[in-house]
Amino acid sequence: MTKALWQPPRLRRDEEQVSERHATWLELFYDLVFVAATAELAHSLSGNISWTGCLKFAILFVPIWWCWVGATFYATRFDIGSIVDRLFALVQMAIVAAMAVNVHHGLSSSGSGFAICYVLFRVTLILQYLNAGHHIPAARSLTTWYATGFGLSAGLWLVSAFLPPPLRLGLWVVSLAIDLSTPLSAGRLVAKIPPSMPHVLERIGLFTLIVLGESVIGVVGGLAEHEWSLGSILVGLLGLAIAFSLWWLYFDTADGSPLKSMKVGKMRVALTWLYAHLPLAMGLVAAGVGVEHLIAHDATAIPSSAERWLLCSAIATCLLALAGIHYMSCALGTARYRKILSAYRTASAVLVLLLAMVGDRLSSLNLVTLVALACVVQVLLDLLRSSVATRPATATETSQPSKPT
Structure with missing residues (x-):
């Protein structure tokens, strides 16, 4: 040593490593x-x-x-x-x-x-x-x-x-x-x-965990610095649900396949995938700040326009970044499946931005509930598509003759 x-x-x-680094x-x-x-x-x-x-x-x-x-x-x-x-x-x-x-x-x-x-x-x-x-x-x-x-x-x-x-x-x-x-x-x-492709993927995942931790810190800090109430606790739990959903969406499909294009000198795809993690990281940190500010209010109070826009734009940024990352991740499945995943993320991002535009009468609790719902629905849709993709074919389906090409 x-x-x-x-x-x-x-x-x-990589080829010289006895075990995965x-x-x-x-x-x-x-x-x-x-x-x-x-x-x-x-x-x-x-x-x-x-x-x-x-x-x-x-x-x-x-x-x-x-x-x-x-x-x-x-x-x-x-x-x-x-x-x-x-x-x-x-x-x-x-x-x-x-x-x-x-x-x-x-x-x-x-x-x-x-x-x-x-x-x-x-x-x-x-x-x-x-x-x-x-x-x-x-x-x-x-x-x-x-x-x-x-x-x-x-x-x-x-x-x-x-x-x-x-x-x-x-x-x-x-x-x-x-x-x-x-x-x-x-x-x-x-x-x-x-x-080293596996090593890069692991390191980027670790940095994503670091910035996800700011969402948890935002919840803990908001509850620690202000008097607890049922409303503030609910806002905090919903904030954790947002963080958990974003963790699920990223790490359940974590795939560094675009990086493999570096091996043949095609840097554009690999670096687009890498640079898409920049807005994702910024959005995760900003989302934690937004949740912390909502916890500071009475749950029935209406947050300021700046606070509403901060939370919604941060989550929308995360979802749009995930849309791009998933679209480029070849190991997730066919191009059609990846387009569907990206469409889910983009549609949800648009809905969250609409909340920022027209949600000026939403209380802190209602706002964070709707934002959390937009994120949780993404997880449920992924689970649904995953279960359909892995479901064994029925006898009726397997007996159907294939269409001529």
């Missing part, structure tokens, strides 16, 4: 700092439920999520058990913690600090890639490509730290576009060294 700690980076390949203790520990960062983002949104507050939440969520994605995909290709990578992980955790501290004023007074933190994180990731490329010639083309693209983006982020907020924000958008498009343009190189 001690000898392995001093070894240089080693390339991981799972998240390491270091990766699980690493996730904890992103739990804290997500909690700070949720707290910031809770203190400013408005269109500007939601925009701020989304803008700051993206770079934090992208930091996690960057570290995760590095760890799927290279062994992260060495002393060097462990020290890199420690530094990155400290940087993400600093990013979380700067979240509350990330678009104003703390914007420069947030930008510098992001630059530092990306620089450590670039150094990891360059170190891996130095020791592994087969990976050098890919690591150089990533280091170049990510380095250009980091340079723009560094410049943004010295600009006023409007210009800074514009440069952030350009920089993130470069970051997100760098893997998209590396298809030929990725095909030679694809990530």
Whole structure:
């Protein structure tokens, strides 16, 4: 074990693994700092439920999520058990913690600090890639490509730290576009060294659990900070029903089949599937904040327009993201079945958005009941279709002659 700690980076390949690879203790520990960062983002949104507050939440969520994605995909290709990578992980955790501290004023007074933190994180990731490329010639083309693209983006982020907020924000958008498009343009190189598909799916599932936890925290926090009543308890239970339904819809059909297109250099499908998890994650966190605010009211009181829109738009975003994810997940069945699943999710999202538009007279309890119903119905429809798909054919059905082709 001690000898392995001093070894240089080693390339991981699925075909070389004796057993299926799972998240390491270091990766699980690493996730904890992103739990804290997500909690700070949720707290910031809770203190400013408005269109500007939601925009701020989304803008700051993206770079934090992208930091996690960057570290995760590095760890799927290279062994992260060495002393060097462990020290890199420690530094990155400290940087993400600093990013979380700067979240509350990330678009104003703390914007420069947030930008510098992001630059530092990306620089450590670039150094990891360059170190891996130095020791592994087969990976050098890919690591150089990533280091170049990510380095250009980091340079723009560094410049943004010295600009006023409007210009800074514009440069952030350009920089993130470069970051997100760098893997998209590396298809030929990725095909030679694809990530570990089972490991990526597990890691993304773990991050989804992290953000789902914010929904549970929202229920617990809402009940803990306010006097209990039958109405608030019902709202809390319905909030848990929403979280449980979204967990069911995602994890009962969790499938990373679109990622397999990376093995032949087709990055568009794989990255569309991956990037669809970004609005899903943001929606799950925002939904927890929305439920917490509804619990704070008397169950018969009418929530504010901002609170109603926050909850409904968050759930609609989750359902639309699931519609896209399920449509691309080939292992779920035929194209027709996947279209039906996506249609279910989309229709339910539209209904939830209609509640936001016309539900200005709905009490907190009635609103969360209808939103929970929209989510639970999705689970019931999936169960119904699953039971029909697995039902044995009857004698009548099997005796019917097949139609000529």
